[in-house]
Amino acid sequence: MNEVSFVVNGREVSGEVEGRTLLSEFLRENLRLTGTHVGCDTSQCGACVVHVDGNAVKSCTMFALEAEGSNVLTIEGMANEDGSLGVIQQAFQDHHGLQCGFCTPGMVMSASALISENPDPSEMEIRDYLEGNICRCTGYHNIVKAIQAAAEATRTQAA
Amino acid sequence: MYNFDFERPSSLADAIVALAQEDSQALAGGQTLIPTLKNRLANPAKLVSLMAIDDLQGVAVGDGVVCVKAATTHVAAAAGAAGSFPALAELAGNIGDPAVRNRGTVGGSLANNDPSACYPAAALATGATIVTNLREISADEFFTGMFGTALGDGEIITEVRFPVPDAANYQKFEQPASRFALVGVFVARFGDRARVAVTGASEDGVFRWVEAESALFGNFTKASLDGLELSPEGLIGDIHGSAEYRAHLTKIMAGRAVAAC
Numbered sequence: 001m002n003e004v005s006f007v008v009n010g011r012e013v014s015g016e017v018e019g020r021t022l023l024s025e026f027l028r029e030n031l032r033l034t035g036t037h038v039g040c041d042t043s044q045c046g047a048c049v050v051h052v053d054g055n056a057v058k059s060c061t062m063f064a065l066e067a068e069g070s071n072v073l074t075i076e077g078m079a080n081e082d083g084s085l086g087v088i089q090q091a092f093q094d095h096h097g098l099q100c101g102f103c104t105p106g107m108v109m110s111a112s113a114l115i116s117e118n119p120d121p122s123e124m125e126i127r128d129y130l131e132g133n134i135c136r137c138t139g140y141h142n143i144v145k146a147i148q149a150a151a152e153a154t155r156t157q158a159a
Numbered sequence: 160m161y162n163f164d165f166e167r168p169s170s171l172a173d174a175i176v177a178l179a180q181e182d183s184q185a186l187a188g189g190q191t192l193i194p195t196l197k198n199r200l201a202n203p204a205k206l207v208s209l210m211a212i213d214d215l216q217g218v219a220v221g222d223g224v225v226c227v228k229a230a231t232t233h234v235a236a237a238a239g240a241a242g243s244f245p246a247l248a249e250l251a252g253n254i255g256d257p258a259v260r261n262r263g264t265v266g267g268s269l270a271n272n273d274p275s276a277c278y279p280a281a282a283l284a285t286g287a288t289i290v291t292n293l294r295e296i297s298a299d300e301f302f303t304g305m306f307g308t309a310l311g312d313g314e315i316i317t318e319v320r321f322p323v324p325d326a327a328n329y330q331k332f333e334q335p336a337s338r339f340a341l342v343g344v345f346v347a348r349f350g351d352r353a354r355v356a357v358t359g360a361s362e363d364g365v366f367r368w369v370e371a372e373s374a375l376f377g378n379f380t381k382a383s384l385d386g387l388e389l390s391p392e393g394l395i396g397d398i399h400g401s402a403e404y405r406a407h408l409t410k411i412m413a414g415r416a417v418a419a420c
């Protein structure tokens with residue numbers, strides 16, 4: 001067993017893990033942060049996307065020990081401080097960007113990474129960025145609309 | 160997945176020592192190796208992560224060469240090469256999806272030599288030099304068939320030097336489910352000579368299409384390829400496309416790459 005420690009959603013965490021413990025497993029099973037979903041466990045679906053030091057990664061395709069000393073952001077860290085929905089989450093609700101909701105944590109985390117890289121993404125750029133996020137319900141259209149609206153709201157907030 | 164010991168050295172020297180131990184294996188971005196481990200297709204006693212080694216990170220440009228350190232992610236390579244070698248930057252920026260590009264590395268891609276991977280085509284078409292902790296290997300010698308390379312046990316790629324061509328373009332016909340290349344063609348022109356490397360198509364992995372190179376010699380136009388046919392013999396045929404289809408696609412992608420140069 002190895003000791004791992006890093007910051008998740010602003011909070012210092014640590015725990016004992018095996019070499020093979022995936023970041024997704026550590027988040028869900030040790031930290032009980034079950035908002036990060038595991039859809040495929042084969043690096044395909046993107047339900048498990050979290051940010052590590054600001055970069056979107058598939059947490060099912062990274063070992064917990066690789067996150068040592070880093071800053072991890074999960075879907076649980078996306079709400080506002082008062083517990084209300086964050087800008088992107090609210091946009092998903094307003095635009096009906098989810099149905100079953102299974103893909104949504106990964107979609108929101110990818111959207112958030114996109115908006116920080118590119119504050120005014122075109123529809124094509126959004127679709128391109130979601131290449132690794134699979135949704136079996138919505139047909140993507142409302143997800144794209146939600147992200148466009150979230151990007152606009154973020155720009156307005158910043159202005 | 161079988162369990163293993165894990166080490167994350169911060170110096171190349173420590174990594175080399177750790178990798179000299181029996182059954183230890185390098186871990187870069189893990190975008191190939193972790194799925195492989197999950198399938199129990201590998202059973203290393205120890206994984207040695209290369210990602211905390213500063214000397215293996217970054218892109219340096221100079222003297223007509225773009226040098227990408229082995230553990231540079233696809234995202235960082237795309238950013239680093241954008242000004243000096245746009246075709247390479249575009250290739251790196253279109254691998255998989257953003258989350259894969261944030262982890263996957265050039266060294267991992269070349270060491271793995273997946274028959275449908277993108278980077279091997281760039282390395283072969285530019286005549287890149289693959290530098291390891293022991294020696295320098297030319298791309299023409301490096302790739303030795305599907306998933307095969309000239310690397311020895313415990314040998315680590317440290318950097319890849321890509322000569323910058325006078326003109327270059329990579330055309331990837333995506334396999335939409337995996338996002339790898341169903342067929343990808345990298346064309347690089349140096350003076351009146353062209354090198355054409357094809358990925359995704361052959362049972363032997365990446366290869367140079369020498370007939371196309373000869374046809375383009377001194378007459379670098381799409382029309383020069385018109386009379387050529389690539390034989391489907393030895394090409395990959397699977398549920399995504401027959402060998403004949405891949406042969407056809409190779410010619411089309413090569414033509415598009417030349418036209419885009």
Ligand SMILES: Cc1cc2nc3c(=O)[nH]c(=O)nc-3n(C[C@H](O)[C@H](O)[C@H](O)COP(=O)(O)OP(=O)(O)OC[C@H]3O[C@@H](n4cnc5c(N)ncnc54)[C@H](O)[C@@H]3O)c2cc1C
Nearest residue numbers: 187188189190191192255263264266267270276277316339
């Ligand atoms: C969904 C998905 C889509 C993808 N799409 C594409 C695509 O379109 N095009 C494409 O080219 N690739 C694609 N890939 C593969 C991706 O680019 C991988 O990142 C790459 O093939 C392996 O790099 P890595 O750094 O992740 O290596 P790892 O998975 O960590 O390692 C792969 C192998 O290389 C060895 N290794 C790693 N670094 C070194 C080194 N410096 N020296 C010696 N040996 C080393 C390891 O021991 C292992 O055997 C995709 C992957 C996924 C999951």
Ligand code: FES
Nearest residue numbers: 039040041046060
């Ligand atoms: S669970 Fe990680 S990509 Fe599907």
Ligand code: FES
Nearest residue numbers: 099101135136137
């Ligand atoms: S809302 Fe059901 S998978 Fe996307």
